[in-house]
Amino acid sequence: MVDVKIKEKLQNFIGGNWSDGKKYRDVVNPATKEVITQVPLSTQAEVDQAVEVAKRAQKEWALEPAPQRAEILYEVGRLMKEKKDHLARLLTLENGKVLEEARGEVQEGIDMAFYMAGEGRRLFGQTTNAELKNKFAMSVRAPVGVVGIITPWNFPIAIATWKSFPAIIAGNAGVWKPATETPLMAHEMAHIFTEAGLPDGVMNVVFGAGAEVGDAMIQHPNIQVISFTGSTETGKHVASECGKQLKKVSLELGGKNAVIVMDDADIDLSVEGILWSAFGTSGQRCTACSRVIVHEAVKEALEEKLVTAMQDLTIGNGLDDGIKVGPIINEAGMEKITKYIDIGKEEGAKLVKGGHVLSEGSFETGYYFAPTLFTDVNGDMRIAQEEIFGPVVSLIPVASFEEAIEVNNSVTYGLSSSIFTKDVNRVFQAQRDLDTGIVYVNAGTTGAEIHLPFGGTKGTGNGHRDSGVQALDVFTEWKAVYVDYSGKLQRAQIDTEN
Ligand code: UN1
Numbered sequence: 001m002v003d004v005k006i007k008e009k010l011q012n013f014i015g016g017n018w019s020d021g022k023k024y025r026d027v028v029n030p031a032t033k034e035v036i037t038q039v040p041l042s043t044q045a046e047v048d049q050a051v052e053v054a055k056r057a058q059k060e061w062a063l064e065p066a067p068q069r070a071e072i073l074y075e076v077g078r079l080m081k082e083k084k085d086h087l088a089r090l091l092t093l094e095n096g097k098v099l100e101e102a103r104g105e106v107q108e109g110i111d112m113a114f115y116m117a118g119e120g121r122r123l124f125g126q127t128t129n130a131e132l133k134n135k136f137a138m139s140v141r142a143p144v145g146v147v148g149i150i151t152p153w154n155f156p157i158a159i160a161t162w163k164s165f166p167a168i169i170a171g172n173a174g175v176w177k178p179a180t181e182t183p184l185m186a187h188e189m190a191h192i193f194t195e196a197g198l199p200d201g202v203m204n205v206v207f208g209a210g211a212e213v214g215d216a217m218i219q220h221p222n223i224q225v226i227s228f229t230g231s232t233e234t235g236k237h238v239a240s241e242c243g244k245q246l247k248k249v250s251l252e253l254g255g256k257n258a259v260i261v262m263d264d265a266d267i268d269l270s271v272e273g274i275l276w277s278a279f280g281t282s283g284q285r286c287t288a289c290s291r292v293i294v295h296e297a298v299k300e301a302l303e304e305k306l307v308t309a310m311q312d313l314t315i316g317n318g319l320d321d322g323i324k325v326g327p328i329i330n331e332a333g334m335e336k337i338t339k340y341i342d343i344g345k346e347e348g349a350k351l352v353k354g355g356h357v358l359s360e361g362s363f364e365t366g367y368y369f370a371p372t373l374f375t376d377v378n379g380d381m382r383i384a385q386e387e388i389f390g391p392v393v394s395l396i397p398v399a400s401f402e403e404a405i406e407v408n409n410s411v412t413y414g415l416s417s418s419i420f421t422k423d424v425n426r427v428f429q430a431q432r433d434l435d436t437g438i439v440y441v442n443a444g445t446t447g448a449e450i451h452l453p454f455g456g457t458k459g460t461g462n463g464h465r466d467s468g469v470q471a472l473d474v475f476t477e478w479k480a481v482y483v484d485y486s487g488k489l490q491r492a493q494i495d496t497e498n
Contacts, residue, residue: 013190015053016200042208047216057201058173070120075196077113098318116165134486141476143171153179250464255415258291265420277444337390414457
């Protein structure tokens with residue numbers, strides 16, 4: 001049972017005020033299909049309003065010294081820590097992920113708050129030499145202005161903090177559109193922002209559909225940057241619309257991540273890594289392991305141990321004790337996964353475990369899908385190329401290390417990869433040759449830490465990174481400053497010979 005009180009209808013948070021929506025949509029707990037609250041479906045009007053207040057608030061906020069801005073972020077972090085349990089329970093309720101993982105995700109947000117608050121006393125630029133006498137040169141970070149933040153349902157709090165905290169510390173104001181499936185985290189964060197003393201209007205939450213609110217943000221002339229995490233399809237739309245306006249855009253899209261298991265790998269450890277990264281959050285992570293590229297010498301041993309270990313994956317409501325795999329987000333998610341099971345079978349892959357919806361008994365009331373394993377998969381098959389976003393893993397046998405790297409890199413995505421091996425030479429060759437933004441050695445494909453850049457190559461994004469100090473590049477402009485203290489006109493590149 002859930003012991004948290006949730007408002008029947010959520011409200012937008014604009015300029016520090018809470019306002020009702022005109023239309024609403026149900027928010028459903030995927031573990032039970034119960035309606036837990038209703039989320040406003042806002043329109044262009046609310047976006048305009050939010051941008052207007054953000055624009056005004058940003059001017060003041062940018063003038064506040066960064067260490068003072070940081071004090072507020074420290075307080076945000078402290079409050080999140082204080083409310084960690086409460087936030088985690090709400091997160092499980094709206095997203096379905098098991099409570100332990102929800103706690104981990106909230107912790108990721110707390111870490112980000114303290115890390116970015118620390119940036120308040122850094123935000124380093126460079127000082128360098130000028131080419132002329134009595135001249136000073138430096139680069140500084142300047143806020144971009146009003147930022148648009150669009151976040152997905154699979155990590156409704158962590159990803160939001162990767163984007164909003166660097167934006168805030170750098171002196172921007174923002175409009176945040178969370179996924180309509182998971183609005184509770186944004187609602188809670190808005191309360192935390194107020195409680196921490198963030199000035200009204202610095203961060204605004206406008207709930208609603210991507211096609212309405214998201215598009216209004218993308219098109220708004222007073223939003224200077226869009227930071228988006230979501231599907232590749234939507235990401236392309238966001239990028240092309242921003243491109244038409246020369247608007248800066250940071251994208252974090254899909255993944256088709258692989259664990260490579262070499263012939264010298266610790267098989268038990270590999271199985272643990274695969275299980276955690278393939279079935280955690282029910283495989284609904286951008287970083288989820290959906291391919292296992294296994295050396296043929298250990299294929300049988302790995303498969304056997306993997307199948308056995310999968311028997312112990314207890315599936316159910318993430319709020320219950322002992323549950324390892326929670327539900328799928330909604331009906332559409334279930335349909336997509338089911339479609340890929342059919343595709344895999346048609347392509348000739350061997351379905352050795354799962355592959356079906358769970359609907360009997362206690363599963364009847366939620367969206368549950370059996371953890372699935374395909375073997376005899378060829379790297380070119382659609383199930384080995386396309387993102388499924390569910391608890392489905394494909395075993396792809398290879399004959400060598402070189403082939404493993406080639407198969408890993410054969411997809412259009414490049415987010416995360418992993419290799420299990422004891423050979424130090426292979427470790428370093430792999431970290432050089434794996435074409436992904438994140439590489440793990442002797443661990444699964446998930447578990448990114450917030451002080452490192454998060455993002456990927458190829459179709460995973462457009463070269464920007466979330467989290468890490470690199471996130472500041474999305475939310476700042478570099479300004480080069482030259483101070484000539486010679487008292488005379490000195491022409492660059494020309495008067496250098498004097
Ligand atoms: C995502 O899947 O979109 O490394 C984010 C991880 C988490 C974040 C995942 N820390 O899997």
